[in-house]
Amino acid sequence: MRGVRSPSLKAHVPSLIVLLLALPAAAAPPIRLPTEADRQLLIDLEGCRPAIPPARPPEILATQADIDVQSYDLSLFLDVANERIEGVNAISFVTSSSSPAADELVLDLDSNFLSVTRVVRDGVDVPLASVTHASDVLRILLAPAVVNGAPASTVEVHYEGQPEEIGNGFGTLRFETHAIPPEPLIFTLSEPYFGRGWWPCKDEPGDKALVSVHVEAPDTLTVVSNGLEEPSAVGRPGHRITTWTSRYPMSTYLVAVSVTNFATWQDSYVSQDGLTTMPVPYWSYPELEAQAREDWSITPAAIDFYARRFVEYPFLEEKYGQVSIPMWGAMEHQTATSYGAQLLSGDHRFDYVVVHELAHQWWGDLVGPTTFDSIWLNEGFATYSEALWFEGQGGMSAYLGYMRNLDRLPWTGTDFEGTVHAPGDARLFSDTVYRKGGWVLHMLRWVLGQPAIAPDPEVLMPVLRSHAAEHAYASAQTSDFVATASVVGGQDLSWFFDQWVHREGRPLYEVGWTAEPQQPTGFVVRVRTRQVQAGPTFRMPVNLRMTFADSSTRDEIVWQDQSEQDFAFPTVEAPVSVAWDPDGWVLKAVTTIDIDQDDDGFADWLDSCPLVPDPTQADGNGNGVGDACEPGIDFDGDLVLNESDCAPADPQAFTPPPDDALIFVARRAPGFAFTWTLPPAAGQRQPVADITHGLLADLLTSRSTAGGTCAAAGVATPEWLDPAPTSAGGDWYVVHAWNGCAAVDVGDTPLSACR
Numbered sequence: 001m002r003g004v005r006s007p008s009l010k011a012h013v014p015s016l017i018v019l020l021l022a023l024p025a026a027a028a029p030p031i032r033l034p035t036e037a038d039r040q041l042l043i044d045l046e047g048c049r050p051a052i053p054p055a056r057p058p059e060i061l062a063t064q065a066d067i068d069v070q071s072y073d074l075s076l077f078l079d080v081a082n083e084r085i086e087g088v089n090a091i092s093f094v095t096s097s098s099s100p101a102a103d104e105l106v107l108d109l110d111s112n113f114l115s116v117t118r119v120v121r122d123g124v125d126v127p128l129a130s131v132t133h134a135s136d137v138l139r140i141l142l143a144p145a146v147v148n149g150a151p152a153s154t155v156e157v158h159y160e161g162q163p164e165e166i167g168n169g170f171g172t173l174r175f176e177t178h179a180i181p182p183e184p185l186i187f188t189l190s191e192p193y194f195g196r197g198w199w200p201c202k203d204e205p206g207d208k209a210l211v212s213v214h215v216e217a218p219d220t221l222t223v224v225s226n227g228l229e230e231p232s233a234v235g236r237p238g239h240r241i242t243t244w245t246s247r248y249p250m251s252t253y254l255v256a257v258s259v260t261n262f263a264t265w266q267d268s269y270v271s272q273d274g275l276t277t278m279p280v281p282y283w284s285y286p287e288l289e290a291q292a293r294e295d296w297s298i299t300p301a302a303i304d305f306y307a308r309r310f311v312e313y314p315f316l317e318e319k320y321g322q323v324s325i326p327m328w329g330a331m332e333h334q335t336a337t338s339y340g341a342q343l344l345s346g347d348h349r350f351d352y353v354v355v356h357e358l359a360h361q362w363w364g365d366l367v368g369p370t371t372f373d374s375i376w377l378n379e380g381f382a383t384y385s386e387a388l389w390f391e392g393q394g395g396m397s398a399y400l401g402y403m404r405n406l407d408r409l410p411w412t413g414t415d416f417e418g419t420v421h422a423p424g425d426a427r428l429f430s431d432t433v434y435r436k437g438g439w440v441l442h443m444l445r446w447v448l449g450q451p452a453i454a455p456d457p458e459v460l461m462p463v464l465r466s467h468a469a470e471h472a473y474a475s476a477q478t479s480d481f482v483a484t485a486s487v488v489g490g491q492d493l494s495w496f497f498d499q500w501v502h503r504e505g506r507p508l509y510e511v512g513w514t515a516e517p518q519q520p521t522g523f524v525v526r527v528r529t530r531q532v533q534a535g536p537t538f539r540m541p542v543n544l545r546m547t548f549a550d551s552s553t554r555d556e557i558v559w560q561d562q563s564e565q566d567f568a569f570p571t572v573e574a575p576v577s578v579a580w581d582p583d584g585w586v587l588k589a590v591t592t593i594d595i596d597q598d599d600d601g602f603a604d605w606l607d608s609c610p611l612v613p614d615p616t617q618a619d620g621n622g623n624g625v626g627d628a629c630e631p632g633i634d635f636d637g638d639l640v641l642n643e644s645d646c647a648p649a650d651p652q653a654f655t656p657p658p659d660d661a662l663i664f665v666a667r668r669a670p671g672f673a674f675t676w677t678l679p680p681a682a683g684q685r686q687p688v689a690d691i692t693h694g695l696l697a698d699l700l701t702s703r704s705t706a707g708g709t710c711a712a713a714g715v716a717t718p719e720w721l722d723p724a725p726t727s728a729g730g731d732w733y734v735v736h737a738w739n740g741c742a743a744v745d746v747g748d749t750p751l752s753a754c755r
């Protein structure tokens with residue numbers, strides 16, 4: 001089912017910029033992708049339709065489970081003038097395989113507005129004393145009991161009344177009108193528990209049965225239902241009896257009747273083996289025919305698309321029909337989707353609803369939920385099928401964009417509430433079931449597709465095909481799908497479903513990175529990741545994409561399963577950005593953290609001085625605090641503070657001589673001028689200086705300026721530029737205040753200036 005928010009609720013729709021997907025320009029028919037505003041029209045159906053089942057004691061449910069319905073044959077007279085119905089339902093049943101006998105037939109039937117007038121078992125009236133009808137439960141004593149293995153027994157229930165909504169839903173059968181002048185309009189909606197509002201049945205999805213309906217309605221109206229139409233019969237004056245019969249079993253919530261003065265036309269679909277041409281009929285209000293013809297025109301192509309992706313269309317011997325009813329949404333009645341007339345816009349804006357309901361023919365109708373705890377196998381799958389359809393239209397980028405749009409958190413600021421499996425009655429039709437449920441398949445494709453960074457849909461399809469094959473025309477629950485996915489996927493995937501289907505929430509990642517320079521070249525990209533959500537950690541492969549200055553990228557897939565986990569990758573260049581799951585394969589939220597506060601490439605926990613850029617990470621005193629971080633300290637005891645000490649760890653080299661005021665200059669590049677100020681307090685005897693010059697390499701070897709030459713003497717201005725620097729290897733100079741060009745023991749000489 002797809003629900004769409006009514007216009008009166010649109011005030012809640014945030015005005016958001018919508019992600020538009022890249023599509024081929026020339027597509028026919030025109031593809032209009034849903035905007036987030038369109039999607040926000042979707043209701044969480046709990047808003048208008050709480051799926052609260054009637055409270056029934058477990059012993060009644062257990063008794064009901066003793067029977068296995070084989071078929072329903074429902075005759076319904078629609079008294080349009082009085083908005084009443086008269087019905088007879090013939091229920092054919094055996095005992096369940098696990099039950100030795102059944103001495104009671106327990107059916108669901110609204111007891112407030114419908115009354116039972118007669119019960120017949122195998123042609124014999126059942127005394128009404130053997131029938132009780134209260135609290136929406138109809139109990140019929142079976143005497144003798146039906147024993148296991150006995151032929152099917154048939155019970156006819158005759159009933160009548162004015163159907164009303166159960167609870168505050170909009171389910172059951174309703175008499176309405178449309179058009180001007182008004183035309184009668186009768187339709188049903190039964191999911192999940194409202195079949196009992198208009199016909200007696202075992203209203204549990206897991207017991208599928210064959211269904212025939214015979215609807216007696218004014219002969220000016222058209223009756224649409226499941227299966228194939230049989231020859232009609234004449235009814236009461238002015239009435240016709242229309243019969244529809246299904247050849248495939250179905251759940252009671254999928255049985256539907258829609259009646260009005262429909263306009264009708266049809267397309268066809270040719271099966272994949274080319275042997276069957278199936279009708280694709282449409283019924284719309286006449287006043288909406290033009291819009292419906294446009295919007296529904298994608299149907300044959302969509303059937304073909306899903307038949308190729310999944311398995312052949314499941315109801316090939318019948319049809320795939322769509323019929324308009326008054327509804328802000330749509331409902332996947334088997335072979336006869338009820339489609340909201342409000343959605344017939346004529347501009348394809350609700351294509352996603354068209355394909356959603358179609359996909360339900362596989363996911364929901366072919367394979368139904370054993371109980372509504374597993375409703376995500378319907379709704380999550382159908383929602384994911386929307387994304388597949390748009391991937392077929394626009395490729396991977398369209399697909400990824402569609403999935404991003406399905407994540408609720410970026411749009412609403414709040415995460416999906418509750419769990420995907422067993423969401424609870426109030427959340428049966430919530431975003432959690434639809435959108436997060438769809439994300440479960442998206443992420444399963446990602447996990448099964450490893451190590452691909454953009455797994456093809458075919459990675460997932462074998463799982464879906466096996467699921468369809470194993471439970472075709474029957475029911476499945478979440479555990480069945482987990483088992484199938486594990487077998488087909490070749491690995492035990494219970495960890496995956498435990499975290500995404502049975503638990504709430506998503507990983508909230510914190511991610512930071514840095515590029516640590518290496519010697520002599522290259523970098524190590526370090527990435528720190530954390531999961532900071534409440535509760536257990538998630539285990540997922542995550543793509544980590546590094547982007548470099550030339551726009552090239554490198555993808556690395558890591559398995560992240562710890563509350564804190566670091567990853568490291570050697571690189572030639574430092575990336576300009578590192579993105580965590582940039583394509584959106586993991587349902588998540590990401591917060592960027594700073595793991596390199598001084599931006600020197602060293603992660604803070606590897607940086608002896610994380611607040612000061614210090615690419616050498618020098619720590620001369622070995623105290624774990626980088627030199628650059630220890631200003632005001634003279635740890636080599638040479639009376640020169642670290643911040644002005646070119647070799648703060650070498651006290652022997654840099655003790656200043658007491659009797660000579662001099663300046664030592666080293667340079668590594670030729671052609672620079674240097675200046676000095678001779679310290680008068682040091683006993684300066686003349687305002688001129690002598691300058692000694694030598695090779696820096698020699699100095700480092702000899703630790704003495706003895707090998708130097710006198711480059712200049714009597715320099716009167718405190719500035720000098722060497723006219724003939726010795727080499728590219730670097731030069732040293734000593735400016736002498738009064739010693740002339742004497743050699744200086746560098747072991748006693750502080751480097752006053754380091755350039």
Ligand SMILES: [Zn+2]
Nearest residue numbers: 001002379382
């Ligand atoms: Zn749906």
